[in-house]
Amino acid sequence: MALCRGCRVGDRSCRFGADLFDATSPEEGVAFVQCPADFDGGPEVAHGGWIAGVFDDVLGRFLAHRGVKSVTATLSVSFLMPVPVARPLVLRTRILSREGRRITMAGALRLEGEHQDRATAEGVWVERRPDHFERHRAQMSADRPETP
Template sequence: MAEPFDPDGFTIEPSASGRLLCGGCAPEDACRLGVEFAGVQDGALRCDVTCARSWQGGPDVAHGGWIAAVFDDVLSMAALRTEPRLVTRSLEVSYLRPVPVERALTVLARMDDHAEGRWEVSARMSLATTGPALATARAELRTRRPDHYARHADWLARQPMSPNGFDTEG
């Protein structure tokens, strides 16, 4: 008999190819956002990424949601190497210039501060490692409580469903 799945036992560990991937990308061993770990540069985690045309928000420019998702992924990666049980508490993105689709981009992420389960990280997205910033981000990450996902499942089970099947506000 198989062990029951424990969602709170979930951690992000290196995949078979050595990548740190979210729960949605890990089964395919490939990041759906296109993020590839490229090493460390001047003390910052460096990731290479290209926005696929399918993430286009306007003519030849990346959707802001794709940019935010890439930052969330890379900022988490900066801390995941030392803490595999993280969740994002807050994410702030500054969109400085349009981010082009189908062009090689670099994201550099740094650990700014860490104390008692709280991680502050920042990142910069550019066309090249030395090019001007296209967008920047800051995030606060937290070490996940042991019952994080169980508490969420309990809360969600208590929320009423609307007649059309979508969750109501609450």
């Protein structure tokens, strides 16, 4: 699976540890991830921000793997059980529906070999228009205060 721009530019592996990915069907995929120890949010437990970030990254990259360039519109995460750091995890992705450019997806995070979800996520990704980043840059420039 292709890396996001941040990791590609940095010439490194995925910062979320999501380097191994397999599309199991046109609508589903699985990523093998591991929370780095430096994302420890409690004693040997993954920080919630890492969990949300890995869902955002993997679900969005699944769409990219399917040829859909998208941005995240919404993401809701349910933290069900502690997610340990430095242990192999499995993140399953699934496309739930598509309406025009809006794609609803779900994900589930488990310890490798377990059958109980430790966290789940659902969100909406929007297929980008070709001028997405140009419009974004123009808005950011307009929002900058003038320098004397």
